Amino acid sequence: MTPTELSGALSAALAAAVADGTLQLPAEAIPASVHVERPRQREHGDWATNVALQLAKKAGTTPRALAEDLAARLGENAGIKSVDVAGPGFLNITLDAGAAGELARTIVEAGAEYGRTDSLAGQVIDLEYISANPTGPLHIGHTRWAALGDAMARILRAAGADVTAEYYINDAGAQMDRFGGSILARATGGDIPEGGYNGEYVKELAAKVLERRPDLPDLPEDEAIAVAREEGYQLQLAEIREVLEGFGVHFDVWFSERDLHESGAVEQAVDRLREQGHVFDAGGAVWLRTTDFTDDKDRVLIRANGEPTYFAADAAYYLSKKDRGFPGKIYLLGADHHGYINRLKAIAACAGDDPQQNIEVLIGQLVNVGGAKLSKRVGNIIELRDLVEWIGRDAVRYSLARYPADTPLELQGEDMLKQTNDNPVFYVQYAHSRTCAVDRNAAERGVRLEDAFDPSLLSHESESALIGRLTEYPRIVAQAAELREPHRVARYLEALAGDYHSWYNDDAKLRANPYPDEAVTDAHRTRLWLNDAVRTVLANGLDLLGVSAPERM
Structure with missing residues (x-):
């Protein structure tokens, strides 16, 4: 069971409680997607949610009473081993091994598509x-x-x-x-x-x-x-x-x-902004009244000598992006450009856009x-x-x-050249190359994915931790996109690499490949699915950072 499927099960449980009259809540108040997250402490289960605390007041009940009702309903779902109510109304959910382990096959079959979401679907962005x-x-x-x-x-x-x-x-x-x-x-x-x-x-x-x-x-x-x-x-x-x-x-x-200058776009931009009512003339120059929109001073568009300023070109460029059909405009600027934030947002406002929605200025x-x-x-x-x-x-x-x-x-x-575990890029790339080495050895020893997959066999603590980490990847990608923070993907990959190395080294019984004198079993085949799921996610994540995923190191 994936986090998305679990979220859907929670929404369905809420809808059922409303339908049978247990929960007095307008149907439109039921979230289409209930947020679930990994508990900080592994013993608290695989997933947790505070949805009962969020909705109890609207429903005229206590968070704990709502949580207990949801726990009973969730417990009827196949793949959920147990649901515990903690504190004032938190739900801690534990999946059975089979339902959790199924994710390994889901990831391998999805391949490069695993982790891709539609969380920002419909957004059209110019990224400069x-x-x-x-x-x-x-x-x-x-x-x-x-x-x-x-x-x-x-x-x-x-x-x-x-x-x-x-x-x-x-x-x-x-x-x-x-x-x-x-x-x-x-x-x-x-x-x-x-x-x-x-x-x-x-x-x-x-x-x-x-x-x-x-x-x-x-x-x-x-x-x-x-x-x-x-x-x-x-x-x-x-x-x-x-x-x-x-x-x-x-x-x-x-x-x-x-x-911009040769096409007349700069002059046209001044005329368009004047039509919006934000341009004025003073001292022989043409100005944009940016102080109406949080800028610290008004800005000159055309100097008294008739020459356009850099700011005029900035305004024309912004309007060009707008005209080319980009509602979202992200500017990534250098450390010496802090003063540009307010003036660019003022341009957006003067152009009739929402500076809180249509433009973002990030400073590196x-x-x-x-x-x-x-x-x-x-x-x-x-x-x-x-x-x-x-x-x-x-x-x-x-x-x-x-x-x-x-x-x-x-x-x-x-330090960036060191081939040691202290070097993060080496640590992550080595984990990927190790998964590839496992695949090569599996091919030599006759361990094949297509011969078996029994997710219930992935029950060891290190396997549960690894599966739990894999489930987080789509959320991490969506969060990194929403917050414009690629570093979240890198730090996730390092954590995944750590879980993989721990699983690989944990116990000889957890090998994906048999010893030379050992017969191939379904456990080996199933662990190969988990190995390949890790390989897939590491490769996908490294690709998002523009970094290669080597097969040998």
């Missing part, structure tokens, strides 16, 4: 993250959002949401002119412009630009800067795409800020990796590609995904 300027390589500051953003997109989709992953290319503004001027200076031996870009990567870009445009030094300065800017931009953006794909991060949309804190060498190409940062080359994609992604985004993080590079 990284959005680094295309004026240099991706570095460690972008790496955290690359890992978390991609994991979040995967988890949201697993919960049924329709998610578009989007990268906003900041390819407009003065920084692009400085970028072009820096490349031209490197190509011609001139001086880097004030506020320009240094580093070996600029020399590399300049050399490539000269290969494409050998006439660059002979062009008029303004034209040469424009050519260097465009050629360097295309080269740097191509590198960003390549590095992200190598990190396992894919974007559905690459949205150009430059297109800084991350530092001890022991890493600074990039030779840039000189003052750690490049993403260097970090992956040093530590490995799986270790970097997993290590970043297992902590809440709003936690400042310092990782030790050498």
Whole structure:
């Protein structure tokens, strides 16, 4: 019996109590899904619920009386061994071994679909993250959002949401002119412009630009800067795409800020916001009255000289997302963007959206990796590609995904390379590879899933603990999606790996494979189902984090 099935049985018991007059409660007050959770103490049973405490007052009875009635009704369900009433009205439910163990077959047969839910079905979300300027390589500051953003997109989709992953290319503004001027200076031996870009990567870009445009030094300065800017931009953006794909991060949309300006979308956005009644003119500039919506000051959209501000582009970009059919908009921003939260929510409100429903702004804190060498190409940062080359994609992604985004993080590079149980990614991946080794040995010894499955044989304490952990996976995925917290999946996988290793090492009698001189029994075959259920969930969870599930280590 799965948690979903148990929840349904509880709802049915409530409906039956209302139908026979035992419970004086409007039918619409009966929850379609009753929340059940694992008790903190194993001896309290497999599942617990406080539904009696929630509904007793509405029903005009005491929580304990309602709990006792529900306990009697639940006890009639096949697969439920016992139901105990605890405290003021908690229900502690114990399943019989067969009903609990059936989950192993359910998981194996579901395969990659196990854990996927429809908890966020119907939600259409634009998820924007990284959005680094295309004026240099991706570095460690972008790496955290690359890992978390991609994991979040995967988890949201697993919960049924329709998610578009989007990268906003900041390819407009003065920084692009400085970028072009820096490349031209490197190509011609001139001086880097004030506020320009240094580093070996600029020399590399300049050399490539000269290969494409050998006439660059002979062009008029303004034209040469424009050519260097465009050629360097295309080269740097191509590198960003390549590095992200190598990190396992894919974007559905690459949205150009430059297109916003060239298409007239920025001016149109100002006009649309003016129609909403939130734009005013003062001091020759055009303003958005964001103080009406919790911002600390009103924001300039168009300067007195007629030039649009970055904020105007932000407003146009928000309206673009709205126009493209995204009711939900999630922004994942860096640690230096706290001031953006209120102003982006103010844009949403000024655009006629609900800032509590239609926009979320998540801030990621800084991350530092001890022991890493600074990039030779840039000189003052750690490049993403260097970090992956040093530590490995799986270790970097997993290590970043297992902590809440709003936690400042310092990782030790050498620790992430260790092949010991102290290294979480190794611990989880080793558990998966161990399940695969069990499968290989089973094939050699003639233990086959299709020959038998008797869930009542999965009655050992370590097997019950392992099954209990497996039942939690769909809830963990749904919760991680709802709260936008991929680290919940990582921490769950570590707990599951721990339960599996304990089961594997617990008792020689619990082997999924017989000894060489031992006959194959149904117990071996049934334990192989449990082994493969663990393998399935570990693989599914690692995939949500963008981490591989190796078969051998």
